[in-house]
């Protein structure tokens with residue numbers, strides 16, 4: 001019995017140390033990764049449900065690690081959060097978003113919107129507003145084409161400061177969406193006090209939609225309320241024709257998910273997009 005206990009303990013220990021090692025590796029390698037341009041965006045299409053028209057993309061970051069291959073953001077963003085690297089990576093993302101809009105325009109594809117995820121530490125960085133001003137000055141693109149995604153958690157962490165930063169960025173012309181809506185503790189009534197343009201319903205609710213399911217009711221009433229409050233609503237994680245049809249019946253504005261398109265690397269998008277769009 002003692003041996004068995006000992007074995008269990010050592011197995012536990014081993015996987016613990018694997019996790020710790022992975023974390024240390026990521027923390028260490030991220031600095032080089034920024035210098036060596038190992039990050040890139042995959043872009044996921046968003047369509048207007050009533051017309052099926054492509055309206056823009058969400059930019060989703062990928063890390064092509066020289067030894068480990070692709071590392072997904074759910075793994076490295078939480079490790080980077082609250083570090084200087086997170087701020088640097090955030091700036092890279094904003095720059096890239098403007099560059100993508102410019103590249104699309106050079107292909108004759110203008111008028112699209114890019115949504116970028118802002119982490120909490122990036123949003124609260126005192127240099128953010130100045131950086132955004134500089135980007136706008138350097139770019140031919142307008143801020144109206146850039147949507148900034150914040151989670152409920154980021155927004156409620158420090159409401160006074162959030163309001164101040166949001167108002168300044170709104171003044172520059174950026175729009176805001178609340179990501180993963182429904183997974184935090186904030187209410188729509190509360191969020192409607194903020195200069196928020198778009199609510200993105202978390203994909204767990206979309207996945208749970210079937211006839212008469214509680215999730216379907218939740219999505220339906222959320223869509224109705226968001227629209228009543230004058231904001232737009234995006235459903236994320238749309239994977240089936242049935243989900244899209246439910247969302248259409250509910251008058252949900254925008255859909256995003258594998259059923260419409262998987263995220264596509266920037267360079268691939270430039271190859272496939274022109275032929276898919278009738279101008």
Ligand code: C2E
Nearest residue numbers: 060061072073074077093117118119237238239257258259
């Ligand atoms: P998110 O903002 O909720 O992004 C949506 C995630 O759902 C993406 O995962 C996307 O690939 C995935 N997804 C899209 N459609 C479907 C679908 O139909 N079914 C399912 N099951 N999943 C779908 P990804 O790319 O792994 O990103 C994970 C999270 O990492 C993002 O969640 C976001 O919170 C964060 N993230 C991604 N890029 C960035 C970034 O540039 N900066 C920051 N700060 N965070 C980022």
Ligand code: CA
Nearest residue numbers: 058117149179
């Ligand atoms: Ca997002």
Ligand code: CA
Nearest residue numbers: 179180200236
């Ligand atoms: Ca989300």
Ligand code: CA
Nearest residue numbers: 151179180202
């Ligand atoms: Ca998420």
